[in-house]
Amino acid sequence: MFDLNSIIVILTIPATAVMAASAAIQAVRFDFDLFGATFLAVITAVGGGTIRDILIGATPVFWLRDITFLITAVPVGIITYFIVARMQGGQGQRFRLLSYFDAVGLALFTLVGVKVAINAGISPVMAAILGGITGVGGGMLRDVLCGVTPTILKSDFYATLSLIGAALYLFSVPYLGEEISLASSFALITVVRIAIVARNAT
Amino acid sequence: MFDLNSIIVILTIPATAVMAASAAIQAVRFDFDLFGATFLAVITAVGGGTIRDILIGATPVFWLRDITFLITAVPVGIITYFIVARMQGGQGQRFRLLSYFDAVGLALFTLVGVKVAINAGISPVMAAILGGITGVGGGMLRDVLCGVTPTILKSDFYATLSLIGAALYLFSVPYLGEEISLASSFALITVVRIAIVARNAT
Amino acid sequence: MFDLNSIIVILTIPATAVMAASAAIQAVRFDFDLFGATFLAVITAVGGGTIRDILIGATPVFWLRDITFLITAVPVGIITYFIVARMQGGQGQRFRLLSYFDAVGLALFTLVGVKVAINAGISPVMAAILGGITGVGGGMLRDVLCGVTPTILKSDFYATLSLIGAALYLFSVPYLGEEISLASSFALITVVRIAIVARNAT
Structure with a gap:
């Protein structure tokens, strides 16, 4: 139905978009101004793919080859910043929202990373690892730049979940086809991740 | 009058030199010893261009191809460290000095980054962005290594100013020529940046 | 006796292995869970060589070309984590253990970095610098991710010692041959580094 690219x-x-939004939420939590929030949104949104x-050695890196990604991250970062800055309910609600966006971003970028790596002729095992790096990289940069210990290091099952999702996709794609494998892996990562966040919050 | 290179x-x-000096000042403020200060000076001085x-994909990166940059950064870092460590007047004066060097470094590296990118066949929009990255990258690494939230994220108009300066250069160079365009853009970035620092200090 | 590779x-x-172990010790000191510790172990173990x-421009980077390094880092990180988490004696003993592993890792990775750089046709001066980067890079990433100011910036003679060790190897290899030069340089870096740590601890 769709070609690989x-x-x-x-x-x-x-x-x-979701990683840019997650960064804008983090920026509000840390009292950054609009400029800082926008910059953090861009770095977070393209960070994982850039590291991959x-x-x-796929240089110039993807967002230098296609301006779409910057054009997506900048307005999403700005709009999210204004919405979240006006939100009632304080830290708890913002952190929950951040976690949801982060979970979706983790799932989507993991799958993107796997597919880009396979496309570049990388072996399946390494493609799963590169999927994990693409998934966690942007959030890791976001947290390091904010001076926070990255979620990946202190939270059970963050990078591991990304690797499991990547492996699930790679195992199921020959049997279930592209769309079902992508959907299953996406569902696994987001559902488990949101369940962990919800359990830790209570 | 001069060729591009x-x-x-x-x-x-x-x-x-100015970025190495800015790092040495930061190193004194954080009570690093001479070795740490020198290392921070080198990373800060070559950091932006290295990220670019x-x-x-211009590897080996520039300072591996030409030792001039390390030969500049090391003694400047060491000399600045000794001078600033002996300065009277404490934190306020050192911070102001750091900000001046940082402003000049931001302006110069922005323009260097634009020219290197154009030279490498990158489009003008992306060249402006790479100019911004070259301008802010070294200071960002400096601040992350010192455990400080980077200026770029908490200060109005830092990365944005670098992007505006890069765009001004790219727009004016066909009309005003190389020297005047470089000088105008340099003046814009340094003057606005120093004005912002001066206003915030009072 | 052995070829270069x-x-x-x-x-x-x-x-x-030793850098993975050093990261696992740091992870216990910072109360990371097993997943975070494993991730930190991998980043620390392959970080210096990855930066090099x-x-x-030697991409895909070394651990994507040969899975041996990940296969080494993951179990060493996990086993060290469990052993150190059960250790009596608290922070002082763990910090000393961390410093010993870090010293051996600094020495070994410095020499690896020099040899890889020479192998890639880099000049001896730059090869010594790349040896230093390979030696200190993993520990630097480990500390930044844990929110600690890197040892390299606050501790006398850390990066400098790595550079001196690299230079010693490069100077002595034409006269003393491969094995003796490697052993001398390894001994110099580890002995001096452990002596410094021991002196600072008392």
Whole structure:
């Protein structure tokens, strides 16, 4: 139904958007101004894919080859910043919202990373690892720049979940086809991740 | 009057020096010893250009191809460290000095980054962005390594100013020529940046 | 006796192991869980070599080309985590253990970095610098991710010692041969580094 490149682009645009939104929420929590929030949104949105491209030598990195990703991240970051800055309910609600966006971004970018790596001729095991790096990289940069210990290091099952999701996709795609494998893996990562966040919050 | 490469080198040497100096000042503020200060000076001085070269795939990165930049950064870092460590007047004066060096480094490295990117066949929009990355990258690494939230994220108009300066240069160079465009853009970034720092200090 | 590549591999495996162990110890000190500790172990173990490969453009980076390094880092990280988490004696003893592993990792990775750089046709001066980067890079990433100011910036003679060790190797190898030069340089870095840590602890 779709060719490989269009699937990658279709996944990457919403992944870019949710990670930009997650960064804008973090920026509000840390009292950044609009400029800082926008910058953090861009770095977070393209960070995982940038690390992946640098590691495999796919340069110039993806967002230098196609301006779509910056054009997505900047307005999403700005709009989210204004909405969240006006939100009632304080830290708890913002943190929950951040976690939801982060979970969706983790799932989408994991799958994007796997597909880009496979596309570049990387072996399945390494493609799963590069999927994990693409999934967690943006959030890791976001947290380091904010001076927070990255979620990946202190939260059970964050990077591991991304690796499991990537492996699930790679195992199921020969049997279930592209769309069902992507959907299953996406569902696994987001549902488990949101369940963990919800359990920890109570 | 100058060819492209000599303009890049002429801009990069003083940019390297002021960023090395900014790092040495930061190192004194954080009570680093001489070795730590020197290392921070080198990372800060070559950091922005290194990120740029890695993103566009220009490897080995610039300071591995020409030792001039390390030879500039190391003694400037050491000398600045000794001078600033002996300065009277405490934190306020050191912070102001840091901000001035940082402003000049931001301006020079932004222009260097634009020219290197154009030279490498990157489109003008992306060249402006790479100029911004070259401008802010070194200071960002400096701040992350010191455990400080980078200026870029908490200060109005830091990365944005770098992007505006890069765009001004790219727009004016066909009409005003190389020297005047470089000088105008340099003046814009440094004057606005120092004005913002001065206003915030009072 | 050994060819160049087998020497690099023979050095890299234990270097990977000790740096993974150092990260697992740091992870226990910072109360990370097993997943976070494992991730930190991998990033620390392959971090220095990854920065080196990216700077010289040797992509895909080394651990994407050969899975041995991940296969070494993951179990060493996990086992060290369990042993150290059960250790009596608290922070002082763990910090000392961390410093010993870090010293051995610094020495081994410095030598690996020099040899990989020479192998890639880099000049001796730059090879010494890339040795230093390979030596200190993993520990630097480990500390930044934990929100700690990197040892390299606050501790006398850390990066400098790595550079001196690299230079010693490069100077002595034409006269003393491969094995003796490697052993001398390894001994210099570890002995001086452990002596400094021991002196500071008292």
